Structure formats: structure tokens, C-alpha cells
Amino acid sequence: MAESTYRIQGATGEWEVVIGLEVHAQVTSNAKLFSGSATAFGAEPNSQVSLVDAAMPGMLPVPNMECIRQAVRTGMAIEAAINKWSRFDRKNYFYADLPQGYQISQLYHPLVGEGSLTIEADEKAGIPEPKVIGIERIHVEQDAGKLMHDQHPTMSYVDLNRSGVALMEIVSRPDMRSPAEAGAYLSKLRQIVRYVGSCDGNMDQGSMRADVNVSVRRPGDEFGTRTETKNVNSVRFVMAVVESEAKRQVALIEDGGKVVQETRLYDPDKNETRSMRSKEDAHDYRYFPDPDLLPLVLDDAFLEECRASLPELPDAKRARYVDGLGLSAYNAGVLTNDVDTARWFEALLAATASAQNKPEADVAKQAANWLLSEFFGALNKLGKDLSTSPISPEGAAELLALVGNGTISGSIAKQVLEKMLETGDAAGVIVEREGLKQNSDTGAIEAVIAEILTKNADKVEQYRGGKEALFGFFVGQTMKAMQGKANPQIINELLKKALAG
Amino acid sequence: MTGLTDLGLIAIRDGVAKGEFTAVEVAQAFNAAVAEAQEALNAFIVTTPEAALAAAEKVDATRAAGKELGKLAGVPIGMKDLFATKGVQTSAASKILEGFTPQYESTVSQKLWDAGAGMLGKLNLDQFAMGSSNESSAFGPAISPWRRKGDTAALTAGGSSGGSSAAVAARLCPAATGTDTGGSIRQPAAFTGISGIKPTYGRCSRWGIVAFASSLDQAGPMAHDVADCALMLEAMAGFDPKDATSLDMPVPDWSALLNADLKGKKVGIPREYRIEGLNADVAKAWDDGIAWLKDAGAEVLDISLPHSKYALATYYIIAPAEASSNLARYDGVRYGLRDLPDGANLQEMYAATRAAGFGAEVKRRILIGTYVLSAGFYDAYYTQAQKVRTLISRDFEEAFKQCDVILAPTAPTPAFALGEKSNPLDLYLGDVFSVPASLAGLPAMSVPAGLSSDGLPLGLQIIGRPFDEQGVLNAGLAIEQRAQFSAKPEKWW
Numbered sequence: 001m002a003e004s005t006y007r008i009q010g011a012t013g014e015w016e017v018v019i020g021l022e023v024h025a026q027v028t029s030n031a032k033l034f035s036g037s038a039t040a041f042g043a044e045p046n047s048q049v050s051l052v053d054a055a056m057p058g059m060l061p062v063p064n065m066e067c068i069r070q071a072v073r074t075g076m077a078i079e080a081a082i083n084k085w086s087r088f089d090r091k092n093y094f095y096a097d098l099p100q101g102y103q104i105s106q107l108y109h110p111l112v113g114e115g116s117l118t119i120e121a122d123e124k125a126g127i128p129e130p131k132v133i134g135i136e137r138i139h140v141e142q143d144a145g146k147l148m149h150d151q152h153p154t155m156s157y158v159d160l161n162r163s164g165v166a167l168m169e170i171v172s173r174p175d176m177r178s179p180a181e182a183g184a185y186l187s188k189l190r191q192i193v194r195y196v197g198s199c200d201g202n203m204d205q206g207s208m209r210a211d212v213n214v215s216v217r218r219p220g221d222e223f224g225t226r227t228e229t230k231n232v233n234s235v236r237f238v239m240a241v242v243e244s245e246a247k248r249q250v251a252l253i254e255d256g257g258k259v260v261q262e263t264r265l266y267d268p269d270k271n272e273t274r275s276m277r278s279k280e281d282a283h284d285y286r287y288f289p290d291p292d293l294l295p296l297v298l299d300d301a302f303l304e305e306c307r308a309s310l311p312e313l314p315d316a317k318r319a320r321y322v323d324g325l326g327l328s329a330y331n332a333g334v335l336t337n338d339v340d341t342a343r344w345f346e347a348l349l350a351a352t353a354s355a356q357n358k359p360e361a362d363v364a365k366q367a368a369n370w371l372l373s374e375f376f377g378a379l380n381k382l383g384k385d386l387s388t389s390p391i392s393p394e395g396a397a398e399l400l401a402l403v404g405n406g407t408i409s410g411s412i413a414k415q416v417l418e419k420m421l422e423t424g425d426a427a428g429v430i431v432e433r434e435g436l437k438q439n440s441d442t443g444a445i446e447a448v449i450a451e452i453l454t455k456n457a458d459k460v461e462q463y464r465g466g467k468e469a470l471f472g473f474f475v476g477q478t479m480k481a482m483q484g485k486a487n488p489q490i491i492n493e494l495l496k497k498a499l500a501g
Numbered sequence: 502m503t504g505l506t507d508l509g510l511i512a513i514r515d516g517v518a519k520g521e522f523t524a525v526e527v528a529q530a531f532n533a534a535v536a537e538a539q540e541a542l543n544a545f546i547v548t549t550p551e552a553a554l555a556a557a558e559k560v561d562a563t564r565a566a567g568k569e570l571g572k573l574a575g576v577p578i579g580m581k582d583l584f585a586t587k588g589v590q591t592s593a594a595s596k597i598l599e600g601f602t603p604q605y606e607s608t609v610s611q612k613l614w615d616a617g618a619g620m621l622g623k624l625n626l627d628q629f630a631m632g633s634s635n636e637s638s639a640f641g642p643a644i645s646p647w648r649r650k651g652d653t654a655a656l657t658a659g660g661s662s663g664g665s666s667a668a669v670a671a672r673l674c675p676a677a678t679g680t681d682t683g684g685s686i687r688q689p690a691a692f693t694g695i696s697g698i699k700p701t702y703g704r705c706s707r708w709g710i711v712a713f714a715s716s717l718d719q720a721g722p723m724a725h726d727v728a729d730c731a732l733m734l735e736a737m738a739g740f741d742p743k744d745a746t747s748l749d750m751p752v753p754d755w756s757a758l759l760n761a762d763l764k765g766k767k768v769g770i771p772r773e774y775r776i777e778g779l780n781a782d783v784a785k786a787w788d789d790g791i792a793w794l795k796d797a798g799a800e801v802l803d804i805s806l807p808h809s810k811y812a813l814a815t816y817y818i819i820a821p822a823e824a825s826s827n828l829a830r831y832d833g834v835r836y837g838l839r840d841l842p843d844g845a846n847l848q849e850m851y852a853a854t855r856a857a858g859f860g861a862e863v864k865r866r867i868l869i870g871t872y873v874l875s876a877g878f879y880d881a882y883y884t885q886a887q888k889v890r891t892l893i894s895r896d897f898e899e900a901f902k903q904c905d906v907i908l909a910p911t912a913p914t915p916a917f918a919l920g921e922k923s924n925p926l927d928l929y930l931g932d933v934f935s936v937p938a939s940l941a942g943l944p945a946m947s948v949p950a951g952l953s954s955d956g957l958p959l960g961l962q963i964i965g966r967p968f969d970e971q972g973v974l975n976a977g978l979a980i981e982q983r984a985q986f987s988a989k990p991e992k993w994w
Contacts, residue, residue, distance in 0.1 A: 051605055055830040057598065058585045058607060058709040062745045092826050092874070094851055101829020158834065286874035288883060291715035291823050293745050 006126050006178030008216065010250045016219040017246040018226070019182045020174035021238070022211040023189055024167045025074075025199040026143070027067045033142050033166035034061030034104065041205050045148075045159035053164040055099035060292050063088075067166035068296065070198035071111050071140045072306045074168060077196045077313055078135050080115025082303060086139075087295045092286040096158055097145040105141035105169075107287045111296065112138035117188050118315065120333070125180035133185050134173030143167050168199065174213065174223065179239035186210060186235050191314050195339045209233045212266075214245040215259070224249070225259040229266050229273050241266050245273050317342060325349075325364035331372060344386045344393060345371055351397030356404045366400055378417055391420055399427035409488055412436050440487040442494060445478070449491075449498050452477045463499055474499065505530040506672045509725040510576050511732055511756075513675055514617075517560065517575030524557035524564075524575030528619055531577045535621050535673045541994030544643045544658075544668040546582045547590050548622035553577040556619025563617075571617030572736050579668045579677035582623035583630055584610045584720075585709040589620070593711040594628045594638040597831045597838045597858025607709025608741045609678065609720045616736040621674050625664030628860045629828065630685055630713040633928050635663030636919060637862040645693055645916055646671035646990035650956040653993075654918045659689025665723045666693040670990060676724035676733050680710060682717045683816050684912075684935025687947035690723055691911035691960020694949045694988060696977065697723035698730050701967050702942030703748035705734075706741030712827040714820035715746075717939050727948060727978040731756035734970065748968075755971055761979040764798035768976065769904030773809040774934060780914045782953035787910050790950055790961040790980055794908060797979035804903055806896040809937055811889045816936040817929055818873050818886035824863075825870025831858060865925065894941040901966045906976045909934050911947040911960035934962060944970045948977040949986035958988065 007014040032039060035052035052059045075082050087109040090102040115135040121127055145163035149156050170189060176182045190208060193199040200207050210233075215226035227249070229241045249259050263282075264273040312320070314336050321332035335345045345368065352367045353360040375396065379385055399416060402408045408416060408431055419430045431437055439445065452474065453460050463470045478491050505527050508516065517524045532550040539545060560575045585591045585603040592598045606614075614620070625643040627635055634657040635642035645658040645667055658667035662679035666689030669677050679686035681699035690697030698721045705720040712718060722733035735755055741747040770791060775784075791801050833839035833854030840853035859867070873882035900907060912931055922928050938945035944967070947960040961980055965973035 054835055056585075056603065056605070056836070057591065057593070057601070057711045057830070058603075058707070060708050060744050062743060090826050092829060094829065094832060094848075096832075096834050096847055099830060099835060101832060102826055284876045286826070286871065286876075286879075288822060288826070288874050288879070292712075 004126060004177035004181060006180070007219070008246050008250045010254050012254050014219060015216045015246070015250045017177060017179075017242060018174050018215045018217060018223055019176035019242055020213040020226075021172045021176070021182060021185060022213070022228075023170040023172075023186065024209050024211075025170060025193055025201075026207040027070045027140070027166040027168055028197060028199055029064060029066045029070060029166060031064050031066070032164040033064055033067050033140065035064075035164050037164065039165050041202075041207075043161055045157070045161060047161065049160040049163065053099065053160055055101070061104060061290070063293065063296065064166065067140060068111065068298075069302070069306055070196070071138055071168050072298070072303065073196050073310055074170075074193055074198040075112030075115060075138050076307055076310055077192050078115035078117050078138075080135060080138065081113035082298070083109065083111055083113055084298045084303070085109065085295055086111045088290045088293045089287045090290045093283045095144070096156065097147050097160075097163070099145065099160060099163055103142050103144065104290055104293070106139035108289070109295075110137040110139035117185070117192060119181060119184035119188050122180065122184065125184070126178055127180055127184060131175075131181065133175045133181075136171045136173055138168050138170045141167050141169060174215075174226075179242040182212070182242050183235045183239040186238055190235075191337065191339070195311055195313055197311070203233050203235075206233060210238055212238055212241045212245070214242055214249070216246050216249045216253070225261050227259065227262055227264050227273070229264045230276065232266050237266060237268055240268070240271055241273060244271055248273065314339075314342075321364075325361050325368075327364060327368050331368050334372060335368060340386055344389075347393035348396050351394045352400050355397045355401035363400070363404070366404065367397075370396070370400055374414065374417060378421060382421060390424055395420065395426060402427055402431060406438060406440060406487060407431065408436055408438050409484065411484060412438065436485060438487045439482055439485050440490055442490060445482070445486055445490055445494055446498070448478055448481045448486075449474075449494055452481065453498060460499065471495070471499070506534045506675075508675060510573065510676045510729040513576050514572075514574060514732075517564070518570055520564075524560040524619075525554060527575055528553040528557035528577050531621055531674055534671075535668075538671055538673050538994050542644045542646060542667050542671055542673070543641050544625055544664045544671065544673055545579070545622040546592055546594060546625050546640050546664070549589055549620050550622075552589070553619040553621045556614065556617070560617050560619075571615065572732065573613060574617030576617070576675060577619045577621045578613065578733075579621050579624045579665055579674040580610055581626055581662055581665050581678045581680060583626060583680050583711045584678060585711070586610055586620065586623065589623060591623065591711065592639075593630070594626045594640060595858060595860065595863070596639045597854070598711070599639070599838065601837050603709075605709060608706035608743065609710065609737045612739065613678070613733075613736055618736070624662070624668055624677055627661035627663065627685075628863050629711065629824070630661040630680055630682055630718075631824065631862050631866050632660040633684070633688060633931050634917070634919065634922065635660045637860050639860055642919055643667040644919070646992075646994065647693060647916060647957055648990070648993065652955075656916045656918055656957070657692065659692035659916065661685040662689045662697075662723060666690055666695060666697075669693070669695045669723055669725065671994070672989075676722055676729055678720060678737070679723045680713075680718055680720050681939065682713050682719075682820060683939045684932045686721045686723060687935050687945060687960065687962055688912045688931065690947040691949075691962075692916035692958065694958030694986060694990075695723055695725060696727055696730050696946065696948050696981070697721060698734060698946035698970065698973065698977075699939070699944065700734060700738060700970050701748065701944045703746050704738045704752075704944075704970070706739070706744045706747050708741055708743040714823040715827060716823060717820060727946075727974055727981050728756055728759060730946065730977075731759055731974050750968065753971060755974055758971055759978055760975050761982050762798055763794060763976065763979050766799045766906070766972070766976070767904040768794045768799045768801045769804035769900050769907045770801060771804055771806045771809065771900070771907060771909055773806050774909045776913070776933070779910075782915065782959060783910045783913060786950040786959040786961060787908070789984070790908050793980050793983035794976060796983060799976075799979075801908075802904060804900045804907065806893075806900060806937065808889060808892045808896050812893055812937040812940060813929060813933055815886045815889045815893065816932065816940060817869070818882050819890060819940070821866040821870035822874050822883050822886075823870070825867045825874065828859075828863070828867060831855065833858075862925065890940050893937055897937075897941045897943060897964075905966070905969075906972050907964040908976070909962045909964065911935065911962040915953040915955075915957035915959055938962075938964045943967060944973045946973050946977050948980050948984070950980065950984050951986065952988055958986075
């Protein structure tokens with residue numbers, strides 16, 4: 001495996017960066033990890049709080065198996081060992097957003113063990129080959145509530161809507177060596193959880209956030225002392241944290257200082273990290289097994305259902321698009337990058353194949369090219385995307401079928417698409433109404449060609465004299481004369497014949 | 502109507518059903534007894550005479566309508582103030598929860614109301630159930646109705662369910678709920694001449710019971726006799742999906758299946774419980790118990806529970822460890838006491854609130870628990886204690902290969918005077934016979950066996966296999982029939 005060549009240039013030489021990420025991903029579930037409360041984002045403060053979430057006296061947690069299931073499926077998607085026996089521990093500390101005075105987590109016996117994912121090669125980003133990033137574990141735990149300091153001049157308010165929401169903590173190995181690798185890892189992880197459906201991956205809503213562990217060393221040396229920058233909430237910021245924190249550490253060491261193990265916060269406005277608390281004031285969390293909960297024991301039937309319900313994952317899908325559908329690696333990559341795009345494409349593909357009565361592999365290129373080069377652009381112009389598209393995959397397939405069977409040409413199809421977006425009408429309706437059907441009447445086309453050759457006798461002369469580039473001119477003139485509706489293939493054939501004299 | 506308060510739970514239930522008296526008459530009689538004794542015995546933290554009457558009226562109406570009556574129809578009971586009761590202060594005998602009125606009802610109390618019982622009030626206890634004498638209650642201890650012969654010194658009603666034991670013994674209620682973490686049902690029952698059973702861990706839902714030590718806490722009934730306990734336990738027990746440690750097993754008809762004939766049964770006598778300097782009265786009661794069980798047809802044999810000597814130390818690590826975490830929620834943020842000194846920040850508010858809201862014994866246990874869980878000490882204390890706990894459970898498993906139930910004293914001494922045991926360790930030592938069964942999660946009950954030389958009740962403890970409450974109750978009944986314990990405290994209040 002080619003190692004990253006990313007280096008920080010210090011005054012005294014080159015430094016290598018070592019990165020590990022702890023990603024907190026909110027589990028997609030209607031209810032919290034240990035209570036039946038709802039979990040919707042953006043609800044009125046304290047409107048999604050049960051007696052359990054507020055830690056009223058005598059309240060008890062009961063595991064929500066849907067949350068467990070989603071974490072197990074995520075573990076399976078990174079080919080990790082699933083622990084059929086795991087246990088919940090209490091992490092004890094006092095804070096106003098933590099009603100129980102402890103967070104229920106899994107320290108000693110996590111639900112998911114060792115796994116990995118592969119980041120793609122990206123020559124431009126300094127990732128010459130695909131790279132496997134180890135994942136140490138995934139455990140499930142409760143989220144805390146939220147403090148609001150801007151509601152009252154002297155008091156803080158507490159919103160417990162998030163209190164008790166299920167999180168997966170996905171802990172990587174310190175296997176990344178550049179900001180690009182860290183960014184690629186987080187993107188890949190986000191892609192996987194979105195495919196699996198275990199987390200919506202909305203980083204701006206806090207559904208996914210990363211604690212970024214960074215250390216520096218001379219290339220090949222032992223690991224240096226790491227710092228942990230908390231709650232970084234975008235891929236871009238993760239990359240920025242790695243870079244700025246690595247540079248800070250290098251400057252510090254080269255100045256004769258020492259990196260201290262500490263928790264830091266990232267300030268995106270200043271693009272720098274600052275110390276939050278050092279190891280010395282770190283809490284003693286007094287972890288111990290939660291006596292309110294029995295060990296979590298999963299049976300084979302549960303695990304089988306988890307596995308059976310896993311969708312095709314991005315790597316497999318991309319490979320199939322290339323090998324099975326004959327798409328270019330680039331197009332396959334773009335189409336599988338996000339699960340919503342892949343789903344839309346596959347619906348389009350199925351509808352297109354059925355509309356044209358052809359195998360999917362025969363229409364895949366047509367569908368992919370149209371989606372990527374026509375439709376995305378058209379949606380973009382309207383400020384829309386696939387999720388807000390006014391055209392369904394079936395509606396698009398109808399349009400592609402009209403092209404496929406020669407009813408309209410590719411350029412007419414562009415006009416029809418615009419009209420579809422404008423009016424919401426079906427492609428066939430628009431073609432009929434606007435008289436856009438392609439003319440394949442060879443007699444009519446021959447007549448037009450004859451007229452054009454007569455009008456442009458001089459150019460015919462030149463063409464026949466060897467200036468074959470003029471062919472395009474004749475095609476254009478013919479098409480123009482027929483308002484673009486003539487079948488271009490037929491024009492080509494008939495023109496060649498006529499020009500040959 | 503004075504005779505009504507002498508009746509036990511089943512007698513009241515049957516009398517109401519037959520129309521010998523109305524449920525309202527019963528409630529009125531007990532309400533009066535409660536009111537009369539409150540100042541002297543301090544058994545209740547809150548009395549709820551109107552709740553008792555309302556429940557009774559409902560029962561009378563149900564009966565008048567010819568509809569089916571619940572298992573405990575017409576029986577007014579006392580509710581230990583550790584059970585959350587909707588709309589009625591639930592304080593755990595602490596300042597930090599004084600004035601806290603839950604908007605929910607604990608599973609166990611709801612089951613009792615559903616069975617037709619009514620609530621006379623919330624019973625006193627050791628603060629957060631931490632204590633063996635009721636002296637840690639923030640509202641002063643419940644006083645035992647019993648007195649030593651020729652002495653007026655106030656005695657403990659035991660703990661932590663001391664309000665429950667005092668009230669049942671003084672006939673302020675025919676039965677009461679208790680909770681038992683290390684003996685908190687059995688010891689107070691023994692001290693006051695009543696019966697009480699701690700079922701197998703998980704039989705009664707813990708949902709809505711203020712938590713002390715989650716892996717040990719179990720609710721159970723305290724009543725005049727074994728049959729009353731059996732019936733009340735039927736009403737309290739049952740699977741609860743809201744408690745992840747609840748047992749998903751059917752509740753047997755314990756009271757219908759009571760059988761004092763122990764032919765073919767084997768009773769184990771643990772030799773390690775014959776501790777040096779065992780109180781002579783207690784030792785004699787134990788010998789009496791052995792004789793009674795033989796008389797009931799049982800074979801009695803010596804057994805060994807070799808790790809018993811570590812049980813107390815183990816208990817006083819595990820219970821405080823869990824408590825230190827369970828009590829973290831009392832922080833002044835959401836409910837209960839908040840002490841916010843001028844200009845205090847969050848940490849200072851926590852400190853002030855908890856300093857003012859917790860009593861000395863609770864603080865002591867939070868400190869012990871925090872210590873044994875802290876980095877560097879965790880393995881030496883908590884992990885080690887968990888290992889020993891496993892060994893103690895294994896002792897019982899081995900023993901139950903030889904015997905069906907185990908007979909032992911409930912407590913090493915009869916009730917002591919309030920203030921007599923000023924050293925917390927002396928109090929902890931009183932739990933020596935009760936904590937092993939708690940650590941192993943086994944059903945165990947205390948039944949009265951007789952009086953000490955100075956006229957105080959003595960209890961015998963029967964410990965059974967997991968889920969074998971029936972075996973425990975049957976052995977208890979065999980003792981009850983032979984002990985013929987009919988002594989009652991002389992009314993001085």
C-alpha cells in the first residue's frame with residue numbers, strides 16, 4: 001500500500017500527521033435509546049421528553065431494539081465482528097444537560113468490534129491507491145440534552161429533546177495520515193450509514209459529528225502525544241482541524257514545547273483549535289455496568305435479519321455499475337456517491353428498460369448520461385435536486401424512451417425536458433401538443449435536401465472537390481429547414497447519397 | 502368498630518366481601534388509628550385518609566353493584582415513601598425530595614390499587630432506604646410500638662422499612678409495602694413481630710420506586726402473617742416491560758397453594774451463621790425453628806455457605822457504588838430541593854443542594870460508592886466485590902443441591918434502642934444475616950418466632966431457591982403454626 005506523502009514542513013524538517021476519528025452518528029429511529037420519546041429534529045424545546053429522559057425518581061431504561069438493530073447493521077456494513085454479548089456501562093459526571101448524572105454507554109463490552117472501510121484512490125488529493133482504514137469498535141450510547149445560554153440574562157435553559165437519543169460512536173484506528181484521508185474516511189462513513197439507513201448523515205443538524213484525534217511525528221517514528229478536538233461537524237472542518245492542529249503541534253514542538261494530551265475545540269471563524277480542558281482536569285467517569293440493564297444478548301435470528309436487510313453497499317454497487325452495466329468508473333462513482341442518487345438512478349434504469357423493453361444493461365449508458373449531463377444541470381438551474389425533482393424516474397424514462405425509439409431527437413429531448421420542468425406535463429403529451437415528433441419521412445427529407453443542394457451548388461462543388469468538412473453544414477441546413485425535427489440518422493444517410501451524386 | 506384494626510388483610514378482604522362490614526368502615530377505623538398514633542410513632546411521613554376513603558367507597562360501590570371484587574378489595578394499606586404515588590409527595594424520607602409530587606404511579610402501587618387496596622399514607626423509612634434503624638430519615642425515625650419489659654426507652658422499628666413495620670405492628674394498617682435491598686423488609690419485620698417477604702429479584706417491578714441499589718432493590722409485602730403476605734405479594738408481583746430486570750414469568754397462586762406440610766422437604770442450617778457471641782435469645786429461637794420444621798416433617802441438615810463472611814463487605818461496596826450513581830440525578834436542576842447561593846455557578850449549586858438535601862448516612866454512602874468506583878480503586882473494590890458476589894451466589898446454588906430452603910436468624914439481635922448504635926459500622930453489622938440472600942437475589946422472608954428475654958420479638962429467616970417463593974412461604978407457615986406468636990405491643994401511644 002502506498003503511504004501518504006502528506007507532510008508538514010517544519011523549520012527542522014518534515015513531520016507526519018497521525019489521525020484517528022471518533023464519529024458520533026445519531027441512530028435513525030422513531031424513539032430514543034431507552035425511552036419511547038420521539039427524536040425529530042427541530043421540535044419545540046422539551047416537547048420530546050419522557051419521565052425516563054428527565055431522570056425522574058424511580059424511572060428505568062429499557063433498550064430500544066430498533067436502535068440496537070441499526071448499530072448492528074452498520075457494523076455488518078463495515079464487515080465488523082458483532083458481539084452477541086455486550087453490556088451497557090454508566091459514565092458518571094455531573095452536568096446540567098445530563099439529567100441522570102450519568103450517560104449510559106458501552107465501555108467494556110461494545111456491541112460491534114473490529115471492522116474497516118476502504119477510502120478510494122484520489123490522486124489529486126494525494127491518495128494514490130485505495131486505503132483500508134481500521135475501525136476499532138462501534139458502541140451505542142445516549143446523547144445528552146442541550147444548554148441554551150442566550151435565552152435569559154443570568155440563567156441558562158435546558159432542552160432535553162436530545163437527551164437519551166441513540167448515538168453510535170464509531171471509533172477508527174489511528175490509520176489516517178493526511179487531511180484528505182481524514183476527509184475521505186468521514187465521507188465514506190457517511191456514505192455507508194446513509195446506505196444502511198442507520199443515520200441520516202445530516203452533519204449540519206448534528207446527526208453526525210467527529211472528535212478528531214491528531215498527533216505528529218517524524219516519519220516512521222513512534223506515535224506522538226495526541227489531542228482530541230471535539231464535535232467537529234463537517235468534512236471540510238475535519239480536514240481544517242487536522243491541518244491547523246498538526247501545524248500548531250509542529251510549531252510547538254519545534255519551539256521546544258511539548259504537546260499535552262487534552263481536549264480542544266475548533267473555531268471555524270479563526271480556523272484554529274483552542275484548549276478546552278487538559279488531562280489533569282479530566283473527569284474520573286467511574287464507569288461501571290449499568291445495574292438497571294441486563295447484558296444485551298443477541299440471537300442468530302436477530303443477526304440474520306440484520307444481515308438480510310442490508311442493502312447493496314456503495315463499493316459493491318459501483319463495481320456492478322462498471323462490470324454489469326458498462327458504465328464508466330467515473331459515472332459509476334458519481335451515481336453511487338450518495339444513496340439517494342443511486343436509488344433515483346436505479347428507478348430510472350428500471351423504468352427505462354421496461355419502457356423500451358430492453359435489458360437494463362442496454363439502456364444504462366443512455367440513462368446515466370442523461371441523468372448526469374442533462375438532468376442534474378436542468379435541476380440545478382431551478383435550484384432543485386433529486387429529492388425535490390418535479391419529474392419522477394418514470395416520467396424521465398418516458399422521455400428517454402421517446403429518444404430511444406426515434407420519436408424525438410436528442411436536441412428536441414432537451415426542449416421537452418425544459419417543458420416538463422416548466423409545466424409538469426408528461427413527455428409524450430408535450431411532444432404531441434407541440435408537434436415535436438421527429439420526421440423520418442425519407443421522401444420529405446429528400447425533397448428538402450434536394451432544395452438545399454440546389455441553393456448551395458457552390459458548396460456542393462467544394463465538397464465534391466474534397467472539402468468533406470462541409471458535410472456538417474449540409475446536415476445543419478437540412479435540420480434547420482425541418483425545424484430540428486428530422487431524424488438525424490436519416491439525414492446523414494440521405495445526404496451522403498445525394499452528395500455522392 | 503375498634504376490633505376492625507386488629508384484623509389482617511385476608512380477614513378484612515373476606516369481611517368486606519361477605520358484607521360483615523363495609524370498606525368505608527374499615528378505612529375510617531384505620532384512619533383513626535393512624536391519626537391517633539402519628540405523633541407518638543411517627544410511622545407516616547404523609548397521611549392520606551381521603552385516599553383511603555375514596556378507595557373504600559369505590560369498593561363498596563363495586564360490591565353494591567354486584568361486580569367482582571379485586572384481590573385486596575377494601576384493604577387499606579400503608580405505602581413506603583419510596584414508591585412514587587401520583588399526586589402525593591414522594592420524599593424517600595429526604596430533604597432533597599421534600600415536596601416532590603410525582604405525576605406518575607409506581608407499577609407496584611398501581612397494581613395494589615387495581616386490586617382494590619386503598620392508601621392510608623406514605624410510610625417513614627431510612628433516607629433513600631439507607632439504614633437499619635430509621636434514624637437516617639430526614640423526618641425523624643419511626644418509633645417501634647414495642648418496648649422492653651419495664652422500660653420506656655424508644656426502640657427502633659428497624660430499617661429501612663421501619664415506618665411499615667411500626668405501622669403494621671401497631672395495627673395502624675393491616676399490611677404495608679416494603680423494599681428490601683440488604684434486609685430492609687426482613688429486619689424490621691423481625692424487630693416488630695410481623696411477617697415480611699422479599700421475593701426473588703425481578704418479581705416486583707422496580708419502575709417508580711426511588712432507586713437505592715438497582716441490582717439489589719426488591720419490593721415486598723409486610724403483614725400480620727404468612728397468608729396475608731402471600732396474597733399481597735400476588736397483587737404486587739408480575740412482569741413489567743418498563744423494568745428491564747423484571748422477571749417474565751407467571752405469578753403463581755401462592756396463597757392458594759400454601760401448605761405447611763414439609764414432609765420430604767430438606768431444610769439447610771448454614772454453619773457459618775453460628776457466629777461467635779450470637780445473642781442467646783436469637784440462638785434459642787433458631788433452635789426452636791429447627792425443631793418446628795422437623796415437627797412439620799422436614800429433614801434438617803447442616804450446610805455450608807463458605808463465603809458468607811465476605812457478604813457484608815461485598816454488600817457495602819456494591820450497594821453504595823450503585824447508590825452513588827443512582828443519586829446523581831438529585832442535583833437541583835429539574836425537581837426537588839435547589840439551593841442556589843447568591844452568585845453560585847452550576848458546580849456550586851450542585852454542592853449546596855446536595856449538602857443541604859442529603860443526610861449524613863446518604864452522604865457517607867455516596868462517598869464510599871464514589872471511592873470504590875474511582876480510577877485506581879475500581880478493580881480492587883468493585884470488580885473484586887462482583888467476583889465475591891458470584892461466589893456467594895454459587896454457595897447458595899451448591900447448598901440448594903442438598904436442601905430446599907435455608908433457615909437462619911433474620912437479625913443477630915432483637916430491636917435496639919434509638920441512639921444506641923452511634924457507630925455506623927455497628928449498624929452495618931446488623932445486616933450480617935440478611936445481605937447474603939440479597940446479593941444472590943433469592944426469595945427470603947422473616948416470620949415471628951417468639952419473644953426475647955426482655956419481651957421483644959425475634960424473627961426467623963427462610964431463604965429459598967430462585968423463584969421458589971412458595972417453598973419459602975410454606976416453611977414460614979410451618980413455623981408460624983408452631984410458634985403461635987400472638988404477642989402484641991401494649992398500647993402506650
